[in-house]
Amino acid sequence: MDFIWINQTFIVLGITLILWIGLFFYMLSVDMKIKKIEKE
Amino acid sequence: MSYVLKYFLFVWLTAVIIFAIAAPIPAVGDMGERARILYFHVPAAWVSTVAFIMALFYGAMYIKKRDIIYDHKASSSAALGLMFAVLATITGAIWARFEWGAFWNWDPRQTSIFVLILIYGAYFALRSAVESEEQRAKLSSVYSILAGITVPFFIFVFPRIVESLHPDPIVNSSGKVKMNTNMLLIFLSSLAGFTGIYAWMMNLRVRIAKLKLREGN
Numbered sequence: 650m651d652f653i654w655i656n657q658t659f660i661v662l663g664i665t666l667i668l669w670i671g672l673f674f675y676m677l678s679v680d681m682k683i684k685k686i687e688k689e
Numbered sequence: 690m691s692y693v694l695k696y697f698l699f700v701w702l703t704a705v706i707i708f709a710i711a712a713p714i715p716a717v718g719d720m721g722e723r724a725r726i727l728y729f730h731v732p733a734a735w736v737s738t739v740a741f742i743m744a745l746f747y748g749a750m751y752i753k754k755r756d757i758i759y760d761h762k763a764s765s766s767a768a769l770g771l772m773f774a775v776l777a778t779i780t781g782a783i784w785a786r787f788e789w790g791a792f793w794n795w796d797p798r799q800t801s802i803f804v805l806i807l808i809y810g811a812y813f814a815l816r817s818a819v820e821s822e823e824q825r826a827k828l829s830s831v832y833s834i835l836a837g838i839t840v841p842f843f844i845f846v847f848p849r850i851v852e853s854l855h856p857d858p859i860v861n862s863s864g865k866v867k868m869n870t871n872m873l874l875i876f877l878s879s880l881a882g883f884t885g886i887y888a889w890m891m892n893l894r895v896r897i898a899k900l901k902l903r904e905g906n
Contacts, residue, residue: 662710
């Protein structure tokens with residue numbers, strides 16, 4: 650419990666960064682797929 | 690949107706997240722660390738307002754030009770607006786649990802965004818109820834204009850004329866920004882980053898709609 654309390658900032662930062670990086674690369678992959686279909 | 694811009698958005702928002710969560714925050718009332726929600730909650734609410742206003746604009750453009758792509762743009766913008774409004778409501782409710790003691794208090798801010806969510810939920814119910822594409826576009830364009838007119842009232846007017854527990858808006862009633870410079874910088878950067886995400890999501894949805902239209906012809 651102490652570990653969570655002491656490192657709370659980094660835990661929240663880590664979760665938020667993982668969510669953002671996941672969202673970014675998902676959107677990037679969708680973007681690339683659309684571009685591929687647009688060229689066909 | 691070029692890929693350079695997208696990678697720039699990635700770097701920009703990553704920096705915003707790091708500063709928003711890890712940078713020291715000055716004392717804001719008795720909120721302490723909870724004040725950090727400002728960096729995510731307000732931009733989400735801001736983007737939902739922009740998206741609803743854009744849905745109004747595209748609805749009006751459809752009425753004027755009768756081009757079906759404007760109907761797709763209006764519905765895409767309304768969908769994104771709804772998503773960001775739900776996000777703002779959830780983040781606000783979590784903050785309220787720790788600040789006010791309950792997730793939901795029917796505070797004027799909570800009530801007004803709830804009503805907006807219902808209004809735009811009804812927009813999609815209307816769209817799914819009409820089969821003819823042209824009829825659907827006409828009806829939902831008129832609806833998006835009427836719904837868009839109510840947005841400034843629910844976001845800017847109603848919460849200010851009724852007694853509320855919600856912290857003062859960024860630009861308060863005296864027209865002055867009362868915020869530490871560092872906080873303001875991170876907040877404005879987050880606002881720009883969220884607007885960038887909206888623009889990109891909108892771009893993706895419109896391109897998908899165009900591909901579907903191309904396939905249909």
